Amino acid sequence: MFDKERFIEDCRAALKERNAQAAIQELVTKAVSDPAQLLQVIGEPTRAGVETYYKSDDLTILNLCWGPQMVFKPHDHRMWAVIGIYGGREENTFFRRSADGLTRHGVKVMDPKDVTPLGATIIHAVTNPLDRITGALHVYGGDFFAAPRSEWDPKTHKEQPYDVADTMRAFEESNARLTGAR
Numbered sequence: 001m002f003d004k005e006r007f008i009e010d011c012r013a014a015l016k017e018r019n020a021q022a023a024i025q026e027l028v029t030k031a032v033s034d035p036a037q038l039l040q041v042i043g044e045p046t047r048a049g050v051e052t053y054y055k056s057d058d059l060t061i062l063n064l065c066w067g068p069q070m071v072f073k074p075h076d077h078r079m080w081a082v083i084g085i086y087g088g089r090e091e092n093t094f095f096r097r098s099a100d101g102l103t104r105h106g107v108k109v110m111d112p113k114d115v116t117p118l119g120a121t122i123i124h125a126v127t128n129p130l131d132r133i134t135g136a137l138h139v140y141g142g143d144f145f146a147a148p149r150s151e152w153d154p155k156t157h158k159e160q161p162y163d164v165a166d167t168m169r170a171f172e173e174s175n176a177r178l179t180g181a182r
């Protein structure tokens with residue numbers, strides 16, 4: 001049975017491993033291995049948004065819910081991450097820096113029980129292609145909210161400092177559409 005406090009403790013302990021990201025990947029894989037059971041504990045998501053389960057200088061654990069058809073602009077993290085899907089679908093488009101901003105170099109579609117480790121230098125955009133909420137556990141090897149990082153304009157691919165307020169607006173807009181659709 002998934003236990004949130006136990007999961008946080010286990011992730012904290014995993015940070016002491018030689019390959020902390022691999023150890024965390026094992027924990028996330030286990031957590032999302034039975035989505036129905038996980039949902040019983042954390043609840044079926046009803047809104048888009050970011051719920052912070054844990055945050056410190058060296059670890060951030062989020063329950064991240066993408067709204068239906070939500071498209072999230074390219075951004076980097078500057079710390080390793082592990083993403084595990086427990087509901088819906090997450091489409092990750094990966095980019096590399098190029099002379100005119102960014103070049104696309106791959107897409108990875110993630111379904112429930114899928115887990116992906118992301119390196120500290122990756123740049124990605126995220127889309128929820130479904131008409132329902134996508135739920136995922138995101139674990140980062142640092143303070144996800146405090147670290148300075150970049151985002152790119154989805155159309156011009158111009159790099160700019162990551163704007164947390166704009167992220168929160170994107171979730172609010174998604175929720176407004178959810179409410180409107182009901």
Ligand SMILES: [Fe+2]
Pocket residue numbers: 075076077124
């Ligand atoms: Fe991301």
